[in-house]
Amino acid sequence: MSDDITAVLTPAGDPHGPNGRRSRRNPSPAELVSAPAGAAPAPSVSLPAFAPPRAGGAADVHLPLTSIPDLAVDLPSPLATLDARGITAWFGDHQVLDRVSLTMPAGEVTALIGPSGCGKSTFLRILNRMHELVPSASLAGEVLLDGVDIYDTGRRLTEARRDIGMVFQKPNPFPAMSIYDNVVAGLKLTGIRASRDEKDHLVERSLTSAGLWKEVKDRLRQPGGGLSGGQQQRLCIARSLAVKPKVLLMDEPCSALDPTSTRVIEETMGELQKEVTIVIVTHNMQQAQRVSQQCAFFLASQGQPGHIVEHGDTAEMFDAPIDPRTYDYVNGRFG
Numbered sequence: 001m002s003d004d005i006t007a008v009l010t011p012a013g014d015p016h017g018p019n020g021r022r023s024r025r026n027p028s029p030a031e032l033v034s035a036p037a038g039a040a041p042a043p044s045v046s047l048p049a050f051a052p053p054r055a056g057g058a059a060d061v062h063l064p065l066t067s068i069p070d071l072a073v074d075l076p077s078p079l080a081t082l083d084a085r086g087i088t089a090w091f092g093d094h095q096v097l098d099r100v101s102l103t104m105p106a107g108e109v110t111a112l113i114g115p116s117g118c119g120k121s122t123f124l125r126i127l128n129r130m131h132e133l134v135p136s137a138s139l140a141g142e143v144l145l146d147g148v149d150i151y152d153t154g155r156r157l158t159e160a161r162r163d164i165g166m167v168f169q170k171p172n173p174f175p176a177m178s179i180y181d182n183v184v185a186g187l188k189l190t191g192i193r194a195s196r197d198e199k200d201h202l203v204e205r206s207l208t209s210a211g212l213w214k215e216v217k218d219r220l221r222q223p224g225g226g227l228s229g230g231q232q233q234r235l236c237i238a239r240s241l242a243v244k245p246k247v248l249l250m251d252e253p254c255s256a257l258d259p260t261s262t263r264v265i266e267e268t269m270g271e272l273q274k275e276v277t278i279v280i281v282t283h284n285m286q287q288a289q290r291v292s293q294q295c296a297f298f299l300a301s302q303g304q305p306g307h308i309v310e311h312g313d314t315a316e317m318f319d320a321p322i323d324p325r326t327y328d329y330v331n332g333r334f335g
């Protein structure tokens with residue numbers, strides 16, 4: 001990526017529509033940096049189904065790159081709590097979540113568990129406004145980051161994405177781009193300027209936090225695609241960390257990895273939670289127990305939309321769940 005790239009940001013428009021539903025808008029490059037490898041960019045859409053037309057349509061706005069002084073220094077982001085309130089979600093007319101409320105406390109790891117199709121990933125994607133990339137998607141409810149609604153019309157989409165990063169199931173570094181450039185890629189795409197020294201510092205800091213620095217410090221100019229799967233996933237974590245998010249969302253981050261790489265990522269999460277609040281979707285009950293302090297059990301039963309059956313302290317959820325369905329699920333009796 002060249003240094004003179006101009007960040008092209010697409011205004012979010014009004015995410016609220018009639019009936020309290022929020023709906024889709026055009027993807028920006030900042031969204032595409034966090035999109036899974038191989039995922040087709042969301043189609044360019046004119047106007048959301050539920051939002052009133054805006055004069056002039058969704059024209060791109062070229063914003064100058066801005067320097068954010070606190071970004072590239074050692075100061076950690078203040079730990080933040082993420083609060084989802086009454087989240088209901090649809091794909092077209094298909095309701096997939098029903099009034100899901102969950103507090104994900106600052107500095108803790110919250111695990112989302114439940115059978116396939118119960119809406120865990122949809123919920124996760126709502127937490128950083130990726131749900132709206134799907135053309136038919138809409139939602140109702142609030143997502144508060146330290147009390148501020150990330151869907152508020154006064155907040156830029158890129159701001160929400162910077163504060164709430166995402167790591168996907170399949171590692172998705174830019175394969176031909178160097179390890180160094182992979183880490184700093186998010187800066188330009190979120191409109192942040194940093195000096196060479198700041199970038200050097202940020203790369204070392206982010207790779208160290210992601211548990212990868214020692215393995216790659218002598219080959220930072222080699223392509224990210226040359227790393228092993230587990231290393232690539234940690235590179236993606238480093239890329240997310242480079243913009244100093246307050247929350248890191250992880251959607252089955254170890255499901256494509258071998259047990260050794262999985263253990264390294266889990267250890268990395270243990271260190272990371274000191275500087276960032278983590279929400280992880282996992283099908284691995286042992287992993288949920290190992291890495292999380294809070295746990296939420298989702299279920300979509302008998303054609304009903306997904307909802308939370310039970311949530312709370314992870315040890316209690318596994319040792320003494322209140323609901324018999326939770327007991328059955330965490331003991332492998334279904335799902």
Ligand SMILES: Nc1ncnc2c1ncn2[C@@H]1O[C@H](COP(=O)(O)OP(=O)(O)OP(=O)(O)O)[C@@H](O)[C@H]1O
Pocket residue numbers: 091096114115116117118119120121122123134
């Ligand atoms: N892009 C989409 N378009 C239409 N329906 C979708 C889309 N993505 C998910 N769904 C539907 O939403 C529901 C919830 O899916 P979601 O992927 O959130 O569940 P999940 O619990 O994460 O499942 P898994 O554990 O298998 O990943 C499912 O019925 C799914 O088919």
